[in-house]
Amino acid sequence: MSSLEHQINLFKSNYLQKYMQSQNENEEHFDKMINDITDNIASLIDTKGITLLNLVMSLKNDITSVDDESRQCSLDLLSITLSKIKNDILLNNECNVIFDFYLSKILNGNVDIYCFRQILDGIYYILDFKHLAKSFPGINHLLQFLVDEYNPNEFVAAIRYKIFTILDKFLNGGFVTEEDLFINAFMNVANGEKDPKNLMKSFNINKQITTIFNREILYSNSQKLFDLLFCYFPITFKPPKNDPYKISSDDLKKSLRNALSNCDYFAIDCFPNLIDKLTATSLNVKNETLNTLKECIANYSEESISNYWQPIWDALKNEVLRNSVDESDEEYGVNNYKVSLEVIKELFSKLDNYVFEKFKFDETMLNFVFDDLKHNFETGKNLKQTSEIFAVISSINLELNGKILQLALPVLFEPIKSKKELDMESHKLLLMNLAFFLKVASEFNSPLPNESPLFKFKDDILILLTQNLTTTSDNEIHIKTLSIFQLTNLAKIKEFLAKDELEMIAHVIRDTLNSPVSKNKNIFLACLDSIKVFVSYDNIDIVKEVILSSIFENLKTAESQELFDKNLKTAVDIVLASSKLTQYVIAELVDYIQPSTILDLESCFLIISSVYTLLDSKLNKIDNEVHANETNFNHLVSKKEISDFDEARHKLIYAETIDELYQVMFTYDQIFDHDGLMEVIGLIFYDYVTTLNIEEQSIFYEKYIEPISEQVFSSANRLIIFYSKIIAAFNINLDILPSKEIFAKSLDLIYNNHDIAPIIKTNYFLLISLLVNKSKTLIGSFEVFTEIYEKSSNNIPLMFWISKGLSLSNHKLSTKALQFLIILIDNPLTGDIAAQCFNIPMINLTTFRKVKTGNNKNLNINMLYQQRIFHTVVPTLIEKYKSTSDEFIKSRYLISLSHVLKNTPVAIKTNFTQQLFPLLINALDAQTQDVKSSSIQTINDTFVTQPEMLLSHVDTLIKKSLSLATDLNNSEKVRILSLKTLLLFVNIVPINMLNPYKDYIINEIIPALDDPKRFVRKWAVDTRQAYFDLGQAIV
Known part of the structure; x- marks a missing residue:
């Protein structure tokens, strides 16, 4: 047995197993085998080991067999092989023989229906061969077959699609020699087609015919081609679920629209039919008609359009006048008023300045249209729509704008010119209609020509508008x-x-x-x-x-x-x-403070806060734009863009303004002694320093910071509020900044001064934390960390701030430092303070904000620092809470957890909330008041950030809260927090879940109304009233 025969037998075996068994689980295996076999046979032909004739002769008995399966199998093998051999391997006569062979299977009334798909496949593939003559007679024989013998109703959609693809190849491959014959064949093939995939192909072939065929042939067949298209208009199609072809309704509409608008010979039928379709009641049908009309106008010749412009105008005019901009189809999201105006614009744009025989644009069309609608200006009826029509036409170009204004403005201003007394409604109508024309004029990229009628009416318009603002009642x-x-x-x-x-x-x-x-x-x-x-x-x-x-x-x-x-x-x-005014306005606001001798501190604080708001918002906007560009994978941020952003940052505030603000701080004791003002001034300087490059920062340090350094560290000084913000903004590579020296002096000051005002002390802690973050070598070992703790006389807040600086940079000692702080909770001497300080590591502060732009890296901030702190601290705190029976220590762990959870993003803490909730509920039964209050506070904080987590526990929380709120054995803080919980439910819990408890809560809360503490009574009244109002309509 030869190699070819062996391959043929293998193919038969796999083919029959695949197709002759239903629900074959090994279909992929058989597909692979069939593919491999045909690859082998094609390779033999390509390498001239065998010829295609050898393959045909080997299949001869099967091809001519009376057994349908045998014929189908052999023809499939031949067709698949044809698809895989090189397109130049067959000579002209071989191509002809193969093509004629396939034709013989369908011509002369002898259509092999059972093998029709395989025959079409073979014809399709043979068309790709290089040496098949474009004028090969078999092409026309096949077309004639499609005219005389092919009945599309006898075949499934997949077979019909193959016919469309063959016709498509005839067109694109240049095989069409008799265009009339091709059109007749196509007409028969496409007649009655309903399958969306086939329709897409049919519309596309129709468009190709009207693009490339002889104009005379097209003219004689245009009626038939148009009817073949318009019978589907407007096409409606809803794709089935899991549509393998991914054809949408819009795809079909667009394809049909493209075909209809491709040939001016369709105009004689298309325009009247589309105008008739505009009378439809369906907004969606109208919308598709308008869009098709617009595309036809855009693509047809001026001559074709000029014959139908008037009925088109009448239809569009009526469509606009009968409707308004607000009328739309919610289901399909269409607005026919807007689309009608677009079509009017397309119509006038197409015919602008067109002159042909009896048609002259200005006389025939423009003047006619104006006269047609002029009465609306006089009567006021449909005036808005009329003005918008002419405004749309005037937007086409400057010349047409002038022509429209020459017609419209005199009529619009006629009541004013004739000095008629306008009522407010007429006045408003005039303004609204004038607005359309002024908006159009403002949108041209070029200046209006000197002869524009708008210049003639400029004074009238200015007088009208300014008088409206100066003399009209403020009620208007x-x-x-x-x-x-x-x-x-x-x-x-x-x-x-x-x-x-x-x-x-x-x-x-x-x-x-x-x-x-x-x-x-x-x-x-x-x-x-x-x-x-x-x-x-x-x-x-x-x-x-x-x-x-x-x-x-x-x-x-x-x-x-x-x-x-x-x-x-x-x-x-x-x-x-308007960002361009930032520098000027900030300078003027700062200057407001300068000449004053007696300062109004409230006004001064508002001014300085406004300066900070402006500067910070503008910087954030620039930084966010840079960040957006950096995260856009399709956009690489260029050096020029970075330079442009840096320049924009520089232009936000004058250096002279900064100098003035610096002097203000030292000139006025009221400002220097005001905590809020010093804080905000420091933040303004922080923002300003982040806009400077490293060389400019060095100059800034020498000019503003170095002179006050001794004052900051000689003794506890309010300047630290300002100083710490500036240090936060400096680049970590700023060599002139003596980080080690500042760090040492700050610690010495803390070691030796125990009576420091809280805000000043906190800012020294802040400075130490910032320095630890900027320079990782300052805390080189855990021994250094514990040594600071001992030297500072167990200054717990200081250690938390140092730990924050370490954690932000993901320092190697950060985890160990946090574990050290957790241990402090167990100590009776340090536990209460340590528990209260657990908000420090997690809280977000402006001074710990990483600069996003340029090369100014001011801090070492790891993006996952909060996640690392959370997963280090929270599991340990939960475990320790569970393992201790001492309620005082339990209270501290709850307080610590409350602080951590309150400042943790929801995405990080989600998984722990459910685990934590039973613990919090149990804590409500504790004897110690601090445990109860900490638990309630944690529940409230969680409810605000993750309400969905606690909704399933509403019943338990309501009963617990009522019990705690009305029991005088609980502390005032616990009673108030419990009432706050109940009030919180009103804003967060869905009304359908809360309403069943309404009467129960109103009755059970009554004892709290007589509470001996005034604040408890106040919260009880507010909470009870909120439940009375629950579900009531707000008038």
């Missing part, structure tokens, strides 16, 4: 808001307003901000938007001179705190809206 909020928006649009129009006109608008905006009407949110935001536009369009000097100068003057002369707060908030909001 809508009119005033619209007027501000339109003044803003005027300011946006390139080179339209002169400087004095821009200044006039700025004065109007300023006066509006200073007036009571600015309390209205819409008006205030409109003013901010206007200022933002002024700055964006290089009119920043006008904003400074006219608007901001007035605000700063108002700050200095404000006769009430309300006026002061209003002007300060306005200045801040202006900067938040």
